[in-house]
Amino acid sequence: MSTFTMEHLNPEGLFRSEAFSQAIAVTGRAKTIYIGGQNAIDSKGELIGVGDLELQSRQALHNIKTILAAENASFADLVKLNIYLVSGSDPRIGYKTFQEMAGSLDNPPLVTVLFVSEFASRPSCLLEIDGIAVIEDKD
Numbered sequence: 150m151s152t153f154t155m156e157h158l159n160p161e162g163l164f165r166s167e168a169f170s171q172a173i174a175v176t177g178r179a180k181t182i183y184i185g186g187q188n189a190i191d192s193k194g195e196l197i198g199v200g201d202l203e204l205q206s207r208q209a210l211h212n213i214k215t216i217l218a219a220e221n222a223s224f225a226d227l228v229k230l231n232i233y234l235v236s237g238s239d240p241r242i243g244y245k246t247f248q249e250m251a252g253s254l255d256n257p258p259l260v261t262v263l264f265v266s267e268f269a270s271r272p273s274c275l276l277e278i279d280g281i282a283v284i285e286d287k288d
Contacts, residue, residue: 151285153177155228157256167253168244169260173228180286182220186233186277187212188268196273202238205275206246214250217282224251226282227258233277236264243276 158172159165189197189205190212198204217223224247234240240262258280268274 151177153179153283153285155179155256155283167257169257171259173259175228175283178286179283180220180288182217182222182226182282182284184213184216184278184280184282186279187216188271188274188277190271190274196271199273200275202234202242202275203246206243207250209276209278210247210250213278213280220282220284222282222284225254225256226284227280228283229259229281230261231279232260232262233265233268234262235268235275236266238264238275 154174154176156174156176157170158174159170160172163171165171187209189208191197191208196205197208214224217226232240232243234243268277
């Protein structure tokens with residue numbers, strides 16, 4: 150039995166999407182996982198998929214999956230994703246990759262997509278994703 154509830158809110162009068170929820174309320178005893186900006190850098194420090202948004206999306210999501218797994222969490226535990234894309238990138242490519250990796254989520258996270266001119270740390274990166282996940286606090 151879970152010690153918290155995560156209620157996905159899609160109030161009447163707002164668009165209901167398969168890709169994102171409008172709001173999420175978390176109550177009870179929960180552990181929050183804040184995921185720092187993840188890009189297409191692999192465990193060796195190398196950029197994967199130079200010039201290829203699909204490959205970079207896959208690596209960034211792999212990094213997020215690794216972080217979540219380290220806390221016994223999954224994509225289903227995501228509450229919020231902020232996705233930063235280099236201007237001119239097609240967000241549908243990243244969405245397709247997310248669907249492939251996360252599967253169809255009955256309750257998708259909140260999602261914000263922003264376009265930026267470039268990333269200061271690695272100009273060859275085409276995206277960066279940060280997020281928040283919530284799981285049961287077992288301590």
